[in-house]
Amino acid sequence: xxxxxxxxxxxxxxxxxxxxxxxxxxxxxxxxxxxxxxxxxxxxxxxxxxxxxxxxxxxxxxxxxxxxxxxxxxxxxxxxxxxxxxxxxxxxxxxxxxxxxxxxxxxxxxxxxxxxxxxxxxxxxxxxxxxxxxxxxxxxxxxxxxxxxxxxxxxxxxxxxxxxxxxxxxxxxxxxxxxxxxxxxxxxxxxxxxxxxxxxxxxxxxxxxxxxxxxxxxxxxxxxxxxxxxxxxxxxxxxxxxxxxxxxxxxxxxxxxxxxxxxxxxxxxxxxxxxxxxxxxxxxxxxxxxxxxxxxxxxxxxxxxxxxxxxxxxxxxxxxxxxxxxxxxxxxxxxxxxxxxxxxxxxxxxxxxxxxxxxxxxxxxxxxxxxxxxxxxxxxxxxxxxxxxxxxxxxxxxxxxxxxxxxxxxxxxxxxxxxxxxxxxxxxxxxxxxxxxxxxxxxxxxxxxxxxxxxxxxxxxxxxxxxxxxxxxxxxxxxxxxxxxxxxxxxxxxxxxxxxxxxxxxxxxxxxxxxxxxxxxxxxxxxxxxxxxxxxxxxxxxxxxxxxxxxxxxxxxxxxxxxxxxxxxxxxxxxxxxxxxxxxxxxxxxxxxxxxxxxxxxxxxxx
Ligand code: AGP
Numbered sequence: 001x002x003x004x005x006x007x008x009x010x011x012x013x014x015x016x017x018x019x020x021x022x023x024x025x026x027x028x029x030x031x032x033x034x035x036x037x038x039x040x041x042x043x044x045x046x047x048x049x050x051x052x053x054x055x056x057x058x059x060x061x062x063x064x065x066x067x068x069x070x071x072x073x074x075x076x077x078x079x080x081x082x083x084x085x086x087x088x089x090x091x092x093x094x095x096x097x098x099x100x101x102x103x104x105x106x107x108x109x110x111x112x113x114x115x116x117x118x119x120x121x122x123x124x125x126x127x128x129x130x131x132x133x134x135x136x137x138x139x140x141x142x143x144x145x146x147x148x149x150x151x152x153x154x155x156x157x158x159x160x161x162x163x164x165x166x167x168x169x170x171x172x173x174x175x176x177x178x179x180x181x182x183x184x185x186x187x188x189x190x191x192x193x194x195x196x197x198x199x200x201x202x203x204x205x206x207x208x209x210x211x212x213x214x215x216x217x218x219x220x221x222x223x224x225x226x227x228x229x230x231x232x233x234x235x236x237x238x239x240x241x242x243x244x245x246x247x248x249x250x251x252x253x254x255x256x257x258x259x260x261x262x263x264x265x266x267x268x269x270x271x272x273x274x275x276x277x278x279x280x281x282x283x284x285x286x287x288x289x290x291x292x293x294x295x296x297x298x299x300x301x302x303x304x305x306x307x308x309x310x311x312x313x314x315x316x317x318x319x320x321x322x323x324x325x326x327x328x329x330x331x332x333x334x335x336x337x338x339x340x341x342x343x344x345x346x347x348x349x350x351x352x353x354x355x356x357x358x359x360x361x362x363x364x365x366x367x368x369x370x371x372x373x374x375x376x377x378x379x380x381x382x383x384x385x386x387x388x389x390x391x392x393x394x395x396x397x398x399x400x401x402x403x404x405x406x407x408x409x410x411x412x413x414x415x416x417x418x419x420x421x422x423x424x425x426x427x428x429x430x431x432x433x434x435x436x437x438x439x440x441x442x443x444x445x446x447x448x449x450x451x452x453x454x455x456x457x458x459x460x461x462x463x464x465x466x467x468x469x470x471x472x473x474x475x476x477x478x479x480x481x482x483x484x485x486x487x488x489x490x491x492x493x494x495x496x497x498x499x500x501x502x503x504x505x506x507x508x509x510x511x512x513x514x515x516x517x518x519x520x521x522x523x524x525x526x527x528x529x530x531x532x533x534x535x536x537x538x539x540x541x542x543x544x545x546x547x548x549x550x551x552x553x554x555x556x557x558x559x560x561x562x563x564x565x566x567x568x569x570x571x572x573x574x575x576x577x578x579x580x581x582x583x584x585x586x587x588x589x590x591x592x593x594x595x596x597x598x599x600x601x602x603x604x605x606x607x
Contacts, residue, residue: 002101003028006070006162006172009189014069021198022073029075032086036097038169039066047086070162072099076373079124089128091135096165100127102158102179103272152227175214183207190217197248205237256394256594264442266399269388270406280383282414288339293320294355295343298397301479302404305572308472314415323351338364345400346603347375394595398580402573440563440574456585467494469517476517476572480579487587487594497530510538518545521568531555
């Protein structure tokens with residue numbers, strides 16, 4: 001996720017508005033900042049690693065003259081935070097400047113093609129390829145609009161692109177596929193931005209660019225065209241009635257709620273892993289004598305789900321362990337043949353980095369899954385995958401959990417293929433289901449949110465919750481319980497359901513709420529037994545089950561129904577969403593701030 005702002009003005013300096021706009025978008029990313037301005041037909045680009053304020057001051061960006069320009073605040077996805085990877089990216093003649101939010105899936109093949117044609121790349125980003133492709137097209141007499149359309153038709157992946165060029169120095173071109181871009185017009189000019197808050201000081205009449213559309217901005221306003229056939233699109237503007245604070249959260253009351261709702265998008269991005277690195281990581285996993293999955297908190301729950309995925313799909317035994325216990329438990333036995341797969345949203349968690357240091361000292365191979373390019377984890381791991389969730393601001397991890405499980409699922413499937421553990425038909429079916437997950441998550445949220453709010457109201461005064469699941473759903477139960485505990489402070493337990501009768505059942509009495517996670521699959525008949533055990537001791541049963549699952553519905557007091565057809569192995573990614581929403585609404589009803597729970601920090605960088 002990155003922030004984009006562009007403007008064409010009648011009066012005033014573009015950089016002043018770009019600076020303000022980027023500051024309002026800083027929540028979208030903040031590792032590098034850059035600006036391109038055209039003045040007297042000359043393009044000037046200034047950019048560097050660092051937050052907006054730092055870069056604007058150190059490069060004296062506010063001194064840049066000109067009435068047309070674009071700016072970018074970056075959240076790295078390809079290439080570490082560094083001056084050369086900061087946007088805008090330019091072609092070789094510095095006539096075209098490109099900024100981008102998203103991930104270009106086919107950039108490696110396009111980059112190879114451009115290199116063969118003699119282009120020299122200055123960065124390690126996926127974005128730069130667009131500048132070179134445009135430069136190549138501009139060698140014909142097709143014009144900038146034609147060149148844009150031709151290039152956009154070749155790009156696969158998610159993007160909001162904004163292009164400034166001396167070929168047409170009074171226009172800004174932009175395009176969208178799955179990454180947001182909003183257009184607006186005021187008396188003083190025309191604007192584009194990643195999000196409404198950046199436009200609100202100038203106009204509350206906006207037009208959201210849609211997937212597959214390109215827009216041409218000029219002082220006269222904007223023209224929207226379809227990328228597929230170049231035809232013009234007429235669409236009325238929309239009036240925004242949000243306050244600036246609400247606008248920053250896209251109308252949601254809290255970042256946590258916004259991030260829960262962002263999951264269909266973050267999961268779609270999580271499906272766009274770089275094949276080359278996926279391959280590399282799975283090769284290491286395959287070669288290791290033993291594989292440890294090391295992480296803390298929510299990331300540990302992803303590892304727990306991952307251990308079932310590796311075992312069930314790829315027949316690989318792995319050892320999930322919380323980072324802070326790794327050294328005591330395995331520190332004296334890990335060695336040169338051990339693989340340590342670490343998972344960390346921030347890439348900066350102290351306990352996880354400590355475990356990595358130790359593993360490296362013992363000559364083990366360290367691999368990583370993280371959300372943060374340029375984090376310590378990405379610097380010390382032998383190889384890593386970026387989970388592509390975008391920045392998460394709420395302290396309670398939500399979209400980063402589902403993305404991590406999405407990445408681990410793809411690793412398990414790739415490994416299953418390498419090791420010959422699944423047939424091609426099975427692989428194809430899992431792949432098809434994996435691609436349905438973002439839609440299933442969307443459907444779950446849309447259909448169930450009101451019902452979950454109502455369940456939160458009904459359970460408002462509960463003093464204890466018990467979360468239970470079997471198999472991979474025990475990871476979902478643990479994560480559901482962590483969400484509730486973190487932001488509502490209500491005491492709660494989570495257990496593998498089969499284990500509950502070995503102790504925890506003693507606390508069950510009349511009226512205690514037991515939350516059961518019950519997808520269809522191998523564990524279904526066992527979970528029915530566990531529900532009966534709790535029910536017969538007076539527990540109230542709240543079940544998350546498949547739509548039309550009469551066996552579970554009959555035994556439960558309340559149910560949340562999930563879409564049909566989700567394989568049990570992939571269920572945590574979808575089945576966690578009602579539990580995230582339940583925790584969120586309960587916290588809000590209790591008058592608590594779910595974004596800033598007491599005693600917690602987003603990233604725990606201390607021992
Ligand atoms: C999750 O809701 C928590 N905020 C916390 O448990 C978190 O997952 C943990 O601190 C690990 O962080 P990391 O993924 O950045 O390493």
